[in-house]
Amino acid sequence: MAKTTLEDLKRIKENTSARVESKNAKSLLICGGTGCHATGSIPVKEMLIEEIANRGLNDQYNIIETGCNGFCAMGPILVVHPDGVFYEKVSKKNIEEIVEKHLVNGEIVEKCLYKDPVSKKRIPLQDDIPFFAHQMPRVLRNKGLINPESIDEYIARDGYQGAHKALTGMPPEEIIEQVKISGMRGRGGAGFPTGVKWDFAGKSEGSVKYVLCNADEGDPGAFMDRSILEADPHAVIEGMIIAAKAINASQGYIYARTEYPLAIRRLQTAIDHAREYGLLGDDIFGSGFSFDIDIYQGAGAFVCGEETALMRSIEGKRGMPRPRPPFPAQKGLWEKPTILNNVETLANIPQIILNGGEWYAAVGTETSKGTKVFAVSGDVNNIGLVEVPMGTSLRTIIFDIGGGIPGKRKFKAVQLGGPSGGCIPEQHLDTPVDYEEIAKVGAIMGSGGVIVMDEDTCMVDMARFFMDFIQEESCGKCTPCREGTRRLLQILDKICDGRGKPEDLDALEELSAVIKDAALCGLGQTAPNPVLSTIRYFKDEYLAHINEKRCPAKRCVALLKFEIDPELCQQCGLCSKRCPAGAISWEKKKPAVIDKEKCTKCMTCFSVCRYDAIF
Amino acid sequence: MVSVLHPQHPDITNDMWNEIDEVIDGRRSQPGSVIAVLRECQAIVGYLPVELIDHIATGLNLSKSRVFGVVSFYSLFSLKPKGRHTVKCCIGTACYVKGIKETLSRIQNEYKLEEGGTTEDRRFSLMSVRCLGACGLAPVMVIDDDVHGDVKPDKVDAILEQYA
Numbered sequence: 038m039a040k041t042t043l044e045d046l047k048r049i050k051e052n053t054s055a056r057v058e059s060k061n062a063k064s065l066l067i068c069g070g071t072g073c074h075a076t077g078s079i080p081v082k083e084m085l086i087e088e089i090a091n092r093g094l095n096d097q098y099n100i101i102e103t104g105c106n107g108f109c110a111m112g113p114i115l116v117v118h119p120d121g122v123f124y125e126k127v128s129k130k131n132i133e134e135i136v137e138k139h140l141v142n143g144e145i146v147e148k149c150l151y152k153d154p155v156s157k158k159r160i161p162l163q164d165d166i167p168f169f170a171h172q173m174p175r176v177l178r179n180k181g182l183i184n185p186e187s188i189d190e191y192i193a194r195d196g197y198q199g200a201h202k203a204l205t206g207m208p209p210e211e212i213i214e215q216v217k218i219s220g221m222r223g224r225g226g227a228g229f230p231t232g233v234k235w236d237f238a239g240k241s242e243g244s245v246k247y248v249l250c251n252a253d254e255g256d257p258g259a260f261m262d263r264s265i266l267e268a269d270p271h272a273v274i275e276g277m278i279i280a281a282k283a284i285n286a287s288q289g290y291i292y293a294r295t296e297y298p299l300a301i302r303r304l305q306t307a308i309d310h311a312r313e314y315g316l317l318g319d320d321i322f323g324s325g326f327s328f329d330i331d332i333y334q335g336a337g338a339f340v341c342g343e344e345t346a347l348m349r350s351i352e353g354k355r356g357m358p359r360p361r362p363p364f365p366a367q368k369g370l371w372e373k374p375t376i377l378n379n380v381e382t383l384a385n386i387p388q389i390i391l392n393g394g395e396w397y398a399a400v401g402t403e404t405s406k407g408t409k410v411f412a413v414s415g416d417v418n419n420i421g422l423v424e425v426p427m428g429t430s431l432r433t434i435i436f437d438i439g440g441g442i443p444g445k446r447k448f449k450a451v452q453l454g455g456p457s458g459g460c461i462p463e464q465h466l467d468t469p470v471d472y473e474e475i476a477k478v479g480a481i482m483g484s485g486g487v488i489v490m491d492e493d494t495c496m497v498d499m500a501r502f503f504m505d506f507i508q509e510e511s512c513g514k515c516t517p518c519r520e521g522t523r524r525l526l527q528i529l530d531k532i533c534d535g536r537g538k539p540e541d542l543d544a545l546e547e548l549s550a551v552i553k554d555a556a557l558c559g560l561g562q563t564a565p566n567p568v569l570s571t572i573r574y575f576k577d578e579y580l581a582h583i584n585e586k587r588c589p590a591k592r593c594v595a596l597l598k599f600e601i602d603p604e605l606c607q608q609c610g611l612c613s614k615r616c617p618a619g620a621i622s623w624e625k626k627k628p629a630v631i632d633k634e635k636c637t638k639c640m641t642c643f644s645v646c647r648y649d650a651i652f
Numbered sequence: 653m654v655s656v657l658h659p660q661h662p663d664i665t666n667d668m669w670n671e672i673d674e675v676i677d678g679r680r681s682q683p684g685s686v687i688a689v690l691r692e693c694q695a696i697v698g699y700l701p702v703e704l705i706d707h708i709a710t711g712l713n714l715s716k717s718r719v720f721g722v723v724s725f726y727s728l729f730s731l732k733p734k735g736r737h738t739v740k741c742c743i744g745t746a747c748y749v750k751g752i753k754e755t756l757s758r759i760q761n762e763y764k765l766e767e768g769g770t771t772e773d774r775r776f777s778l779m780s781v782r783c784l785g786a787c788g789l790a791p792v793m794v795i796d797d798d799v800h801g802d803v804k805p806d807k808v809d810a811i812l813e814q815y816a
């Protein structure tokens with residue numbers, strides 16, 4: 038097809054919306070995100086196609102492989118439309134039954150339905166499952182609904198209408214004005230107002246400018262951007278087209294993590310289709326405006342998510358940050374004015390342009406507008422992607438949507454903001470998600486990773502974990518970060534090994550203050566946060582490690598004796614059966630005993646013992 | 653292309669050298685392409701021997717130190733040969749909280765493997781990575797291109813045995 042026009046968009050929408058919008062369309066939506074692929078959704082889909090054909094139901098049902106549905110821990114997921122019946126953990130074995138019972142006879146297959154962890158009831162409809170019911174999908178509006186490899190299905194959901202409006206009817210100032218009104222703040226972590234950033238770059242002199250998309254998603258435990266790219270890649274492309282028009286750029290790059298092969302493949306397919314439709318390339322919509330996008334793959338360096346480092350990496354150099362100013366809006370990639378935005382930020386833009394900045398800003402708090410996507414994981418029942426209005430409390434996210442903590446264990450803390458963030462304890466769970474409110478309790482909004490930890494997590498060990506990460510990923514350019522984080526890690530190692538001294542706590546705090554002040558980039562400036570927030574809320578755990586040489590959560594190997602308390606031991610023998618080193622002897626009706634000579638301290642016995650008898 | 657003699661290397665066949673030259677030729681005029689070239693060449697050979705790095709530097713008209721600097725900066729690149737199968741254990745936050753440490757130490761003990769090392773029979777290489785974006789399945793391990801979720805220490809043997 039040559040140049041797409043508004044009429045074309047409308048026609049494609051009409052032709053395709055029969056499936057995605059109609060109340061009566063019969064579709065089988067099988068999740069094709071990274072998570073569901075891993076649990077076997079591809080063979081399930083193949084089997085489904087075969088069964089449907091065997092039954093002669095081909096004409097009645099569309100089988101669609103969607104992007105990430107968001108409820109990753111329940112995969113493979115199959116949703117049957119129009120009713121919206123949600124089947125979880127569907128295996129090849131279940132397919133025959135689902136086709137026979139549900140599609141032919143109209144009866145729901147009870148055993149594949151979601152079971153509420155609290156009420157223990159089965160819930161048939163996706164919309165009734167608390168995990169989905171409390172969400173407000175805006176960025177994720179297409180997830181699990183459309184085939185991400187079909188540009189027509191994106192167009193059927195109003196895709197590229199925002200770009201059309203921006204390119205044919207809005208001067209750059211007006212685009213920027215709407216983004217400012219929306220109150221949109223960068224979703225990559227720092228929360229800088231997007232409209233203001235675009236304004237700077239728009240005013241910079243230069244005939245060559247760049248729009249970059251940060252798809253590096255380096256925070257461990259965060260998978261929002263991956264899911265957006267896998268489920269709705271065109272939304273990101275459309276956002277970049279609008280950004281390009283706003284600052285008058287003609288070339289864009291998406292810097293994507295190499296660990297996300299599926300996202301990269303879908304993005305490339307989307308770019309190819311957009312080019313075919315004339316939505317990328319010369320003279321888009323006949324507006325005279327031209328823009329194209331290429332993908333750049335990272336090569337495994339966390340610091341490359343930082344804006345100046347990312348630009349150096351695209352230039353083919355070692356990805357090290359440089360001091361600002363000059364800001365990228367003045368001198369960025371190849372020394373040209375450049376804007377960099379996060380995947381989620383950009384995926385919001387088409388809706389903001391289409392519906393207006395005020396529509397977007399109607400939801401949220403005073404300083405944090407719209408919705409935010411969180412990746413909820415760790416010790417929580419409902420693991421997955423959650424999009425809620427800003428201002429929602431952490432408690433709602435973890436307990437109402439996330440379904441609380443598995444088993445009978447208690448909540449201990451929630452980690453927000455990855456290696457730059459902090460741990461928030463029980464008493465602050467009513468904090469609303471809002472850039473300023475979260476900062477007040479010692480964490481940061483960050484990019485959206487929410488990691489829930491139960492009482493079996495050692496907070497000193499978590500601080501050590503993050504410092505180990507930072508220390509490994511520090512690029513080495515500035516001394517405070519390179520040497521300071523190494524020293525912090527040494528102290529934390531010492532404490533976890535039982536060699537900590539009371540003065541170590543002061544040393545940690547003092548050193549943290551210096552690193553925060555003196556480091557060159559955000560990596561170092563925020564690196565002490567996990568240490569400071571755990572000292573602030575869990576000082577007693579540090580003190581137990583230091584003064585009593587005891588790890589209350591029983592996670593620090595050096596502080597464990599690897600002995601069994603005969604009083605607590607229920608003589609079940611499970612530890613003996615599971616020990617890979619054969620180090621535990623047990624006879625019926627006798628407590629088990631660990632042979633320390635043979636023990637490799639692998640911790641298996643600790644994880645299998647249900648009676649807390651090993652210490 | 654500029655004709656360059658191919659250095660001898662036991663791990664790089666003539667066919668590989670030809671493929672490598674195609675990669676370099678295709679990307680020579682693209683600014684900043686060195687990372688992409690290194691990635692594609694590593695995919696051909698399995699790792700980046702010094703001779704190959706030199707060859708790439710010459711081909712892209714960059715100094716050897718510049719290319720070497722890039723190789724040493726990014727964790728994707730390896731200067732050492734890898735085993736037939738690469739085991740990547742995720743030590744991202746979600747996987748850590750869910751106990752990847754125990755899984756990792758089980759692999760290290762049973763297969764006598766260090767992180768970053770390769771078994772003597774070159775069957776497995778062990779690497780740790782930070783978050784594969786599959787946190788919903790934590791703890792996660794990727795062998796070659798297969799993602800394995802919920803890998804408790806007990807399951808390690810059965811999974812690794814599938815890879816000869």
Ligand SMILES: Cc1cc2nc3c(=O)[nH]c(=O)nc-3n(C[C@H](O)[C@H](O)[C@H](O)COP(=O)(O)O)c2cc1C
Pocket residue numbers: 222223224225226227228229231251252253254255256339340341342343344345377378379380382383484558559560
């Ligand atoms: C060490 C470090 C790592 C970062 N990693 C990412 C990342 O993976 N993804 C991201 O979008 N932003 C990341 N950022 C933030 C970016 O520097 C930048 O602020 C952001 O991409 C701008 O887009 P936004 O305004 O839309 O958020 C990182 C910053 C630092 C200091």
Ligand code: FES
Pocket residue numbers: 257258259742743744745746747748782783784785786787788790792
């Ligand atoms: S932390 Fe392991 S996949 Fe994200």
